[in-house]
Amino acid sequence: MTEVLEAGLRIVLVLGAFLVLPLLVGQTEHKAMAHMQSRLGPMYAGGFHGWAQLVADGVKFAQKEDVVPAAADRTVFKLAPAVALIPYLVVLVAIPVAPGWVGHDLDAGLFFVLAVMGVGVLGSLMAGWASANKFSLLGGLRTAAQLLAYELPFLLAAASVAMAAGTLSLPGIVAEWEPWWLLWQLPGAVVFFVAGLAELQRPPFDMPVADSEIIFGAYTEYTGLRFALFLLAEYAGIVVLSALTVVLFLGGWRGPFDDALWGAVGVVWTLVKTMVLAFVVIWLRVAYPRMREDQLQRLAWQGLVPVALAQLALTGVVAVVVS
Amino acid sequence: MKMPGAGLAKGLAVTLRTMGRRSVTAQYPDVKPELPPRSRGVIALLEENCTVCMLCARECPDWCIYIDSHKETIPAPPGGRERQRNVLDRFDIDFSLCMYCGICIEACPFDALFWSPEFEYSELDIRDLTHGKERLGQWMQTVPPPPAHDHHGVRPKELDAAAAALAPPAEGRPARRERAAPTAEPADVEPPVLDEPAAPPEPVAEEAPTGRRELGSVVYRPDEPDPDLGNGDR
Numbered sequence: 001m002t003e004v005l006e007a008g009l010r011i012v013l014v015l016g017a018f019l020v021l022p023l024l025v026g027q028t029e030h031k032a033m034a035h036m037q038s039r040l041g042p043m044y045a046g047g048f049h050g051w052a053q054l055v056a057d058g059v060k061f062a063q064k065e066d067v068v069p070a071a072a073d074r075t076v077f078k079l080a081p082a083v084a085l086i087p088y089l090v091v092l093v094a095i096p097v098a099p100g101w102v103g104h105d106l107d108a109g110l111f112f113v114l115a116v117m118g119v120g121v122l123g124s125l126m127a128g129w130a131s132a133n134k135f136s137l138l139g140g141l142r143t144a145a146q147l148l149a150y151e152l153p154f155l156l157a158a159a160s161v162a163m164a165a166g167t168l169s170l171p172g173i174v175a176e177w178e179p180w181w182l183l184w185q186l187p188g189a190v191v192f193f194v195a196g197l198a199e200l201q202r203p204p205f206d207m208p209v210a211d212s213e214i215i216f217g218a219y220t221e222y223t224g225l226r227f228a229l230f231l232l233a234e235y236a237g238i239v240v241l242s243a244l245t246v247v248l249f250l251g252g253w254r255g256p257f258d259d260a261l262w263g264a265v266g267v268v269w270t271l272v273k274t275m276v277l278a279f280v281v282i283w284l285r286v287a288y289p290r291m292r293e294d295q296l297q298r299l300a301w302q303g304l305v306p307v308a309l310a311q312l313a314l315t316g317v318v319a320v321v322v323s
Numbered sequence: 324m325k326m327p328g329a330g331l332a333k334g335l336a337v338t339l340r341t342m343g344r345r346s347v348t349a350q351y352p353d354v355k356p357e358l359p360p361r362s363r364g365v366i367a368l369l370e371e372n373c374t375v376c377m378l379c380a381r382e383c384p385d386w387c388i389y390i391d392s393h394k395e396t397i398p399a400p401p402g403g404r405e406r407q408r409n410v411l412d413r414f415d416i417d418f419s420l421c422m423y424c425g426i427c428i429e430a431c432p433f434d435a436l437f438w439s440p441e442f443e444y445s446e447l448d449i450r451d452l453t454h455g456k457e458r459l460g461q462w463m464q465t466v467p468p469p470p471a472h473d474h475h476g477v478r479p480k481e482l483d484a485a486a487a488a489l490a491p492p493a494e495g496r497p498a499r500r501e502r503a504a505p506t507a508e509p510a511d512v513e514p515p516v517l518d519e520p521a522a523p524p525e526p527v528a529e530e531a532p533t534g535r536r537e538l539g540s541v542v543y544r545p546d547e548p549d550p551d552l553g554n555g556d557r
Binding site: 032035036037038039040043283284286287288 | 331334335337338339341342344346347348350
């Protein structure tokens with residue numbers, strides 16, 4: 001009975017984080033981006049500095065008509081937002097925030113997480129294919145090209161950490177983590193973060209949804225709640241990517257006083273690091289212009305893949321020497 | 324040699340620095356703008372000062388001022404005679420035509436027109452932008468007092484004129500009305516004693532510098548009628 005209760009509690013907590021954190025990141029994006037552009041951002045919704053803007057947006061999206069184009073593949077079209085969103089919820093289950101504070105501790109957690117994150121991109125491909133719209137199709141193709149190019153350095157960088165820690169379990173990786181890994185795994189961390197950004201199609205890697213060229217890429221035909229789900233998937237993706245980078249490369253819950261208060265301070269460490277990385281994601285969006293399609297490919301194949309391979313070699317050598 | 328990635332760091336630095344600064348957004352309906360002095364919002368009418376001389380309507384480049392009036396006869400006081408005066412019936416300004424040049428305000432010799440900084444009088448119909456004297460009169464309450472003179476600026480000549488008119492005539496000066504035409508007198512002759520008026524007509528914050536009079540091209544002579552004196556010094 002207690003096991004069932006505990007599992008239920010864990011799932012409720014993960015679901016709560018899944019519903020709250022992306023909205024928090026979205027609101028941060030509204031305000032941080034505005035101030036970086038010398039604006040104020042939302043100021044009315046909710047009264048105090050527009051804190052309820054995303055709630056209001058959600059209400060608006062829920063009221064809109066749910067249009068499916070006549071020529072669209074109805075089933076695939078309707079399924080795509082769920083395919084885009086749900087993997088991030090599933091990934092969140094496996095991410096530890098403190099010792100024992102994890103939705104479900106998997107032995108091959110890293111493998112599971114990376115595999116499921118790859119599924120999320122399928123939502124965009126399905127949307128692009130099923131919309132019966134040439135802009136959607138172009139966006140879907142670009143998404144596919146980007147996925148192919150960036151999945152490889154993403155996995156290689158993650159494999160480097162797994163090699164260094166000697167385990168695929170995410171809590172195990174954090175437990176093995178040492179502060180000097182910050183330097184040792186730095187190229188891998190950068191590669192992982194950048195490749196993750198590209199998989200999320202966040203600026204400056206937002207060629208698949210380049211609104212000035214192909215309207216909104218694969219999401220062109222979507223309205224109302226389904227469109228909102230795609231947007232939510234983007235912000236959930238930011239949370240998941242940031243949390244994963246923190247767990248793999250920045251030591252997760254490790255930090256001063258991380259054992260105090262039965263691990264609660266460790267939770268705070270994880271959340272603080274995650275939010276800082278999410279801020280960096282927003283910051284990069286404001287600072288850099290969109291990369292062209294050929295620049296994207298060149299960065300992946302000529303930049304990130306060699307760096308990731310070099311990191312992998314370095315990790316192997318150092319791991320052997322240290323042991 | 325340039326550091327690789329220096330441009331990327333610079334881009335990040337620019338956005339972060341901008342985030343630290345105050346944003347430039349004006350919260351207009353919630354926070355009223357701070358208008359500069361002498362803002363040209365709307366033209367206010369002080370009806371009591373208007374003599375229906377029609378100068379403003381004639382000077383208006385847009386012909387957007389409409390004035391109607393009639394004459395009223397004031398009954399004769401004992402031992403006097405009847406007088407007539409103009410009574411303003413209508414004073415409309417069509418703000419859909421007005422180009423806010425301010426010529427009417429400059430032209431008014433009786434200080435009946437003023438700039439008000441009030442600017443929130445938009446209408447849904449362009450015909451409603453013609454405002455009558457009642458509305459123009461209400462705007463009088465929003466006319467700010469004239470801003471103080473610039474501390475280092477030239478002292479308004481009306482103040483000197485008023486001071487000089489009240490000062491006792493200097494010794495050795497010819498009596499009034501016996502002077503030659505003003506052009507006959509060289510400009511560098513010392514003007515009448517002005518620095519110590521016997522009774523200052525109104526408090527003046529700053530003292531006029533003593534050497535200033537020689538610099539000005541206009542030298543006031545108390546025995547000439549000053550055209551500005553009748554106007555007050557608004």
